[in-house]
Amino acid sequence: MRTGHARSLEQLIKMVRMLIWITAIGVGFFLILAAYIYFSQSRMVFFPGKELVVLPSDIGLSFEDVYLTSEGSNKIHGWYFPPADSDTNSPVVLFCHGNAGNISHRLETAKLIQSLGAGLLMFDYQGYGHSEGEPSEAGIYADTRACHDWLVREKSITPDRIVLFGRSLGGAPAVHLAEAVDCRGLIIESSFTSAKQMGKTMFPFMPVSLLIRYSLNSVARIPHVRCRVLVTHSPTDNMIPFEMGQQLFDAAASPKKFVELSGGHNNLAYFSDPEYVAALKWLMFEPNQPGSELD
Numbered sequence: 001m002r003t004g005h006a007r008s009l010e011q012l013i014k015m016v017r018m019l020i021w022i023t024a025i026g027v028g029f030f031l032i033l034a035a036y037i038y039f040s041q042s043r044m045v046f047f048p049g050k051e052l053v054v055l056p057s058d059i060g061l062s063f064e065d066v067y068l069t070s071e072g073s074n075k076i077h078g079w080y081f082p083p084a085d086s087d088t089n090s091p092v093v094l095f096c097h098g099n100a101g102n103i104s105h106r107l108e109t110a111k112l113i114q115s116l117g118a119g120l121l122m123f124d125y126q127g128y129g130h131s132e133g134e135p136s137e138a139g140i141y142a143d144t145r146a147c148h149d150w151l152v153r154e155k156s157i158t159p160d161r162i163v164l165f166g167r168s169l170g171g172a173p174a175v176h177l178a179e180a181v182d183c184r185g186l187i188i189e190s191s192f193t194s195a196k197q198m199g200k201t202m203f204p205f206m207p208v209s210l211l212i213r214y215s216l217n218s219v220a221r222i223p224h225v226r227c228r229v230l231v232t233h234s235p236t237d238n239m240i241p242f243e244m245g246q247q248l249f250d251a252a253a254s255p256k257k258f259v260e261l262s263g264g265h266n267n268l269a270y271f272s273d274p275e276y277v278a279a280l281k282w283l284m285f286e287p288n289q290p291g292s293e294l295d
Contacts (some may be wrong), residue, residue: 001247002082005127006234007192013163015028016090017228022165024079036116037061041137041212041213041214042085042135043255044215045099045101045135045169045195045214046123046125046127046135047100047101048100048102048124048127048129048135049100049102049128050099050102050128050129050130051102051104052102052103052104052130053078053104053247054104055104056079056107056119058111059107059111061081061107061110061111061114062081062082062272063079063080063110064079064080064081064082064239065077065079065115065122066078066079066121066150068146068147068150068154069237070126070131070133070139070142070143070146071133071138071139071142071143071146071263072133074126074131074132074133074139075131075132076123076124076125076126076131076132076143076146076290077103077124077129077130077131077146078103078121078122078123078124078147079103079110079121079122079123080119080120080121081113081114081119081122081155082119083117083118083119084117084118084226085117089104089119090117090161090267091117091118091119091153091161091162091163091185091284091285092118092119092120092121092151092157092161092162092163092173092183093113093118093119093121093162093163093164093165093284094121094144094147094148094151094162094163094164094165095109095113095120095121095122095123095165095166095167095170096140096144096164096165096166096167096169096170096171096173097122097124097167097168097169097170098168098169098170099168099169100165101128102120102124102128102129103123103128103129104129106122106280107267108121108271108279109268110122110166111211112271112277112280113203116277116280116281116284118163119157120282121147121150123143123147125139125140125143126139126140126143127132129137129144132152136212137172137215137216140169140172140173141173141176141177143173143179144164144174144176144177145177148162148164148177148181148215149250159181159183159184160182160184161181161184161185161295162183162184163183163184163185163283163284164177164178164183164185164186164187165185165186165189166186166187166188166189166266167188167189167190167191168189168190168191168192168229168239168240168265169191169216170191171188171189171190171191171192171248172191172192172216172217172218172219173220174186174187174188174243175188175218175221175225176218176221176294178221178222178227179221179222179224179225179294180227182226182227183227184227184283184284185227185228185229185230185283185284186225186227186228186229186230187229187230187231187232187280187283188222188229188230188231188232188245189231189232189261190232190233190234190237190239190240190245190265191218191233191240191244191245191248192218192240192244192260193217193218193219193247193248194215194216194217194218194219194220194242195212195214195215195216195217196212196217197219197244198216199212201241209259209292219247219248219251221250222251222252223251223252223253225252225253226253228255228256228257228283228284229249229252229253229255229256229257230257230258230259230279230280230283231245231248231249231252231256231257231258232245232258232259232260232261232276232279233245233246233258233260233261233269234260234261234262234263234264234265234267234270235260236262236263236264237264237265238264238265239264239266240265245258246258249251257279257283259275259276260281261273262277267275
């Protein structure tokens, strides 16, 4: 009997030790992942590319090479494409790109905007392309504002001609600026609601609210935007949930329009979609009718 009790006790001790080891491993993995999320956020948010792989002139686009000063006296590099028509009412798009690469990877957008007759300024955030500095949340806001002010000051573009266009990560600085200034319109393409919500999507079992160091809270700012708004997103977006685009649209004030895109996050096949092109023309060229909502 004593031998049986001893064996049972020994088995119990082994089970307890095993449970302690499993718990320790689980806690250790949790702490390592938490530390990775906390300390590696900048590398998860920003993927700057330094090399300009192609110039606008390589694909037949006329442009002006632009350097302007942003936060901390850092030089920001961009390309300015004047409107096809010298008409002083022509819209000019200020384009805020996504989190990877640089402006040389966005020339398909430049071709599309120019084909519609609008002007365009696309720029690289601090730390991207030929722009100085290091990328940060405050930096992308400051860079976008500096480019807006350059259009107004150096090109005499009145705010009512400027269209703010943010794709993916670029949606955050575009919304941030649209909340602060008057503009012709705001385009939010394949973007997210906030860094916190995006973090919860990526790490659903982690206490993201305690770990996240970025805000990028477009869904809180977009209700205060007082220009027409176009939100576009694909149901098959493989990076940013479609529901986030819908939430941004729902939070925006009228007049507004939602266009459902096709394809993955970086698939630009929808550039030839008549509904998408018509929506761009609606936002950039049609007279504003306050209070209307189109979807």
